Amino acid sequence: MNSLIKSIKSGQCMLLLGAGTSFGSKDFHGRDVLSGEGLAKLLCEEVDVVYEEGCLSKVYAIAKHQMGPRLISLLEDRFMSLMPSAELESLAKHVWPRVYSLNIDDAADIAFSRNSKQKVVVRHGKDSWADLDGLYGRLDLIKLNGCISRSKGSLIFSPSEYASAASNPPEWYKQLGRDYLNNVFVFIGTRLNEPLFFQQIEYYKSCWPDGRGLPGRSYVILPEISDLDRKMLMSANIEYIKGSLKDFISIVDSAVSNSRRPIDVAVLKNPELAILSEGGDVDEDFSKVIKISASRKVDADKSLGKTREFYMGFKPSWDEIFEDVPARLDFYEILEDKLVDGNRLYVVTGPAGSGKSTALMCAAAALARKNDRSVYYLQQPVSRLDFIVKKLEEVNDGPYYLFIDRASSVIDGIVSVLRDMGLSKVVFVCGERLNVWRQRSEWILGGHSPVQLKLTEIGVADAEKILAKLEKYGPWSRVAKLRPLDRKSQLLEKSKRQLLIGLMELTTGYGFEKIIADDFLKLDSDDARVFVVLVGLATIHGLGISKDLCLAALSGAEVRTHINELIAATYGIVHFADGSYRARHPVYVDKLFDGHAALELKERAIRGLLLAFSRNEKPISKNMSRNHVMLFKYAINHNFLNNFFNGRKGPMVRIYEDFEKYFEMDGLYYLQYGLALRDVGEHDNALSKLHSASVAWSMKQTEHAYAQQLLICALRGSRDYAYKNLEIAKEVLLKLDARHSEEDTDYPIVTLAEYHVRIVREFEGVDELKDTANLYMRELSARQNRGRLNARIEEAKRDILKIAFSQGDSVRAKKK
Structure with a gap:
């Protein structure tokens, strides 16, 4: 019992509620809610058959045939709009990660909606999947067999309905199987004679032979149970506790305060989230920010003899930072001295693997120790950086630091904050890869006087x-x-x-390529290799992948090895921290993808990941966490997939084709699909996809891509076709240029200039060509004179000069 209470306190205990948990609830007319046997007796009377114990599923099938719509009316009368029992309402006051229910009545729905401090989302067994909320702000209450409040086509009651579900198990039954094998469960009011549940349990146990898939200890609470049932449950590591829901609530209430907030539970798992208490709001974006505390306690004695993962190639943990595990380089002194000179934006640049993240984390810890300003660290990309900054401005009287590992991941938010005169206390300290800084970030942030500090070679x-x-x-x-x-x-x-x-290389004596090859090829199974590739899909973009999503993706990739074995097999390559898996380092993963992972393994991993995403409610961008939305966007990016498959076009296009129906509600997917088709030279098909994307999801990215594809196709057809395309594209691009002029982006006019000159060169004479070129040269130069320091403008000017004056007339122009 102590271990059960501990799991409840730490937010690691899930519930599965059976019919017994509805006892004590009343229906709309004040009658006791019917038990399963009570419903069976009622239905037997309705259809005029003799009642037998345990006949519910059979008589329900008969009633469904004979009564038709009247059956639903009867069920609604007895199981809808219930008044929950006091025990159910007490249960709802505690914080739970997930709650499953086998009941079709709405007693639990109402109890949790009224009393829970979490945002309760009632889902049915056949509904789309949703990731676990690591902040406990949202509670998914899953009605596995459906609910009478949404009964049409959703109830699983009769033998035929169970048979149908068994052949194609609802998504949440699959998730229940995964959750059961990876969490502590309390089963209340059910004897667990649910065939769909045990179908999933047996499936996952069959994946992990020799007892390796045996779940951790769970518990079933019932007033009584046969010795045979007790032993059967013990074989699945489920311990029987004699009692009822009332007894369970009495124990929980005495050991765990029901006044705890969701964030109080989240802080137990991750103490850095304590900052949320200051802001007063529980928000997913805000959870990505940690406050660096000078008084952080580190029990160094426990790991005194352990080789630290930092020296195996992983980014440092905060414990390692506060234990001074990384060496304190001379650059750190320079950085820390610079950060107090009064500027608002600092950017540490350097190549991948140069130590930027370590430098930022060490500087954050050093500034926190001085105690004169608050220091915060953004651990993952967020969608609303301005929201975070506004909250931090409220809880800080004076200037404070906000460290961001990758400026490019939230660059629009940084610009928005710096432009807002009301947000004046924040000092940004960012890291950025040198190539990304030069190609994009420098000109976007250039107008805000960034102080660049280059991380160079060590001395x-x-x-x-x-x-x-x-x-x-x-x-x-x-x-x-x-x-x-x-x-x-x-x-x-x-x-x-x-x-x-x-x-x-120093610690192994091998070259970096051989280190990676040895690490990967020496893994004992393809399952372990797929696991590394899967986690690498997140790590290469500076992200983590949650355990929930990872387990689903592994299932989609047909990985049959238990997650604990995968972690053991990949020690030193993958680790689990703060609720997510990460591989060694983006540089390591980049080299791994470049040639050491077989194409078949990479395709299994990406397909598994996309299958896991496909279970979620669409569109993905509105129904998943920011971290997973970013992972989805990166995973379907045409440039990334092209590189991921080492330039092989076939696997890339197959991915887009095979998942088109799953993600047709996501405009970004169609955009990337169209761009991939452009990459492989299927320009007419690309134009069709990009036109669909621009119509269905009108945004600057889809509109620009469609207009550019019109111009590409223009050069492949007749003169009339070319100028028809040009006129449509010109209208789109000029509107984009005017609409987004304040964003310091010149891509619409640059695209129009380059292609318009090419079209004129193809179909007109020299004079028309030079006039068109001069027109665009003047416009682009004028923008430069107005302070638009975009390197892309200079590149476009060079291209126009080359097209117009260096290569002479086109063949068609000469024939005129």
């Missing part, structure tokens, strides 16, 4: 510090055999490419 003093920390915390056996001078010289030489790569 001799840095090498000495790194080696001292490596000896204390990292893999040292190979380095110990080197002479001190050789240790230093090898580290300096190897780290000239990237510090991460240099450290891994």
